[in-house]
Amino acid sequence: DTEVTQTPKHLVMGMTNKKSLKCEQHMGHRAMYWYKQKAKKPPELMFVYSYEKLSINESVPSRFSPECPNSSLLNLHLHALQPEDSALYLCASSPSQGWNQPQHFGDGTRLSIL
Amino acid sequence: AQKITQTQPGMFVQEKEAVTLDCTYDTSDPSYGLFWYKQPSSGEMIFLIYQGSYDQQNATEGRYSLNFQKARKSANLVISASQLGDSAMYFCAMREPGNQFYFGTGTSLTVIP
Numbered sequence: 108d109t110e111v112t113q114t115p116k117h118l119v120m121g122m123t124n125k126k127s128l129k130c131e132q133h134m135g136h137r138a139m140y141w142y143k144q145k146a147k148k149p150p151e152l153m154f155v156y157s158y159e160k161l162s163i164n165e166s167v168p169s170r171f172s173p174e175c176p177n178s179s180l181l182n183l184h185l186h187a188l189q190p191e192d193s194a195l196y197l198c199a200s201s202p203s204q205g206w207n208q209p210q211h212f213g214d215g216t217r218l219s220i221l
Numbered sequence: 222a223q224k225i226t227q228t229q230p231g232m233f234v235q236e237k238e239a240v241t242l243d244c245t246y247d248t249s250d251p252s253y254g255l256f257w258y259k260q261p262s263s264g265e266m267i268f269l270i271y272q273g274s275y276d277q278q279n280a281t282e283g284r285y286s287l288n289f290q291k292a293r294k295s296a297n298l299v300i301s302a303s304q305l306g307d308s309a310m311y312f313c314a315m316r317e318p319g320n321q322f323y324f325g326t327g328t329s330l331t332v333i334p
Contacts, residue, residue, distance in 0.1 A: 149324035
């Protein structure tokens with residue numbers, strides 16, 4: 108079992124829907140990350156939160172909106188997505204943003220846009 | 222230039238045999254961390270092993286070991302006594318101070334019974 112919990116595991120939505128992905132960790136980590144991963148490709152970084160503040164936004168379209176309500180929770184709000192946004196969305200956390208710290212990933216949410 | 226290079230898109234290994242997955246990296250920073258992750262078809266990314274640039278010894282974690290050759294800038298993953306459950310995608314990654322993870326393109330490992 109992973110220590111980073113993501114819900115839901117699967118999500119199918121239409122292009123006009125609004126939905127949210129959730130991520131939770133109780134390891135006391137202060138850095139949290141959202142990645143997007145297409146099939147047979149490495150994960151691509153989307154957002155980084157450090158001490159609950161957004162520190163990196165990798166030029167992600169505004170239809171993706173991250174939120175960090177507290178040090179344990181990370182949300183990704185989705186609105187008006189496109190079919191090319193269908194992918195596996197991975198959340199990760201690490202104690203801080205140190206170069207010697209592994210990121211611990213959740214199981215991911217498989218998102219399909221109709 | 223690619224920060225992380227994995228040259229083996231796919232590998233096959235017989236059950237109970239050892240296998241080496243290649244990873245080379247490119248950095249001019251003296252401080253960096255190297256990481257290996259396993260991703261089964263179910264999707265979760267599982268952290269396997271870490272090697273720091275200042276570590277003198279090769280990292281080991283159970284059946285996983287990292288063959289760290291600093292001068293060659295290589296960080297190969299060795300899996301001993303392969304099991305069917307080792308069939309998965311394996312990603313090598315690096316992090317430098319002030320930067321985020323660089324992932325390689327991955328190696329798909331298939332363990333044959």
